[in-house]
């Protein structure tokens with residue numbers, strides 16, 4: 001039959017031994033959900049290669065913005081026609097938005113609808129910062145701890161994200177990452193996406209039809225596990241397919257364009 005859940009998919013791709021050693025405990029910590037309840041997509045993100053290439057991704061180009069993501073976005077937003085208001089909750093200003101104004105909502109889709117169909121399952125993470133009196137703590141940007149007994153999932157040492165930089169400091173900063181269920185006041189990070197979540201999501205999708213001026217975007221708006229490049233790719237696609245035509249029609253009709261149909265939320 002088809003391979004539907006994470007455990008079956010993982011065992012089919014790497015075998016029981018490697019599954020037990022590397023995946024079972026980590027998955028338990030990362031999701032606190034029975035691996036048989038989890039979607040096979042999650043493990044589909046993990047590359048299996050029969051070569052000596054030990055990188056995570058197999059992309060031809062890999063890199064970080066020279067000055068980081070904050071700077072890249074600040075520069076893109078430096079435009080006289082772009083106004084940025086930070087620290088404003090969408091729901092505090094929502095009633096001032098008219099149905100003619102196009103909204104791209106990148107928050108959790110269940111929150112948009114006031115949790116009318118229930119709470120979608122999310123995971124969040126906590127980071128614990130430590131500074132160590134060594135130049136190099138672990139020799140790599142990220143090391144995963146697969147054993148169930150170790151309470152954190154991984155340790156980050158960010159200096160290794162920039163191998164092109166020379167580090168002269170005698171100290172280094174690391175973050176231990178802990179995973180847990182997202183409560184109401186936590187920032188939701190990873191959709192758990194059980195069968196019950198997917199059924200609930202379908203109910204929310206149906207409710208989007210009543211909000212034709214709202215595009216639900218991004219990881220939280222589409223309740224999808226998106227990597228950075230997928231989030232950016234989906235945003236560009238949405239701009240071409242939905243935002244640009246809307247404004248083109250708005251220009252043509254002298255500001256009377258209306259999105260008649262609610263389009264389905266972004267897909268990666």
Ligand SMILES: Cc1cc2nc3c(=O)[nH]c(=O)nc-3n(C[C@H](O)[C@H](O)[C@H](O)COP(=O)(O)OP(=O)(O)OC[C@H]3O[C@@H](n4cnc5c(N)ncnc54)[C@H](O)[C@@H]3O)c2cc1C
Nearest residue numbers: 088089090091106107108189218219220226227228229231
């Ligand atoms: C711990 C962790 C590690 C990751 N590691 C990687 C990695 O190594 N490589 C990779 O490619 N990707 C990684 N990702 C994924 C990457 O961060 C996401 O794909 C990307 O940030 C998604 O962009 P987005 O715009 O969809 O959502 P977000 O970046 O989450 O942006 C959504 C924005 O909406 C805002 N918002 C939500 N609700 C409201 C509201 N009510 N009012 C106002 N604003 C609101 C939020 O504050 C946020 O700024 C990681 C994610 C996490 C959590």
